Amino acid sequence: xxxxxxxxxxxxxxxxxxxxxxxxxVPIAVILGPQRxxxxxxxxxxxxxxxxxxxxxxxxxIGRVFRRDHTTVLHAIQRYPEIWGRP
Numbered sequence: 001x002x003x004x005x006x007x008x009x010x011x012x013x014x015x016x017x018x019x020x021x022x023x024x025x026v027p028i029a030v031i032l033g034p035q036r037x038x039x040x041x042x043x044x045x046x047x048x049x050x051x052x053x054x055x056x057x058x059x060x061x062i063g064r065v066f067r068r069d070h071t072t073v074l075h076a077i078q079r080y081p082e083i084w085g086r087p
Contacts, residue, residue: 013051013065020047032067042083045076052077 021028023043031044048066051057052073059070059077066073 012055013057013062016047016051017065020044045079046084048073048076049080053080 017028017031020043021031023046024031024040026040030040031047035041044066048062048068051062052059059073062068062073063070
């Protein structure tokens with residue numbers, strides 16, 4: 001998925017992006033960027049899964065904010081119980 005320009009997440013999804021960045025100890029731009037290191041990817045995946053499972057956002061909405069395809073969001077949702085032990 002390619003993105004034409006910067007995305008400014010708004011509202012509650014923005015708070016989840018900020019939480020992921022804080023958890024990873026990196027700037028928000030890194031969470032929204034292409035880095036796939038586990039120390040960045042897992043907090044990003046956790047935030048995406050929480051947005052879907054706990055707060056009911058659609059995979060498309062989450063994908064747009066996190067600059068990911070909806071199938072990447074689905075992968076995060078599927079991995080959530082395995083990594084964090086919650087359904």
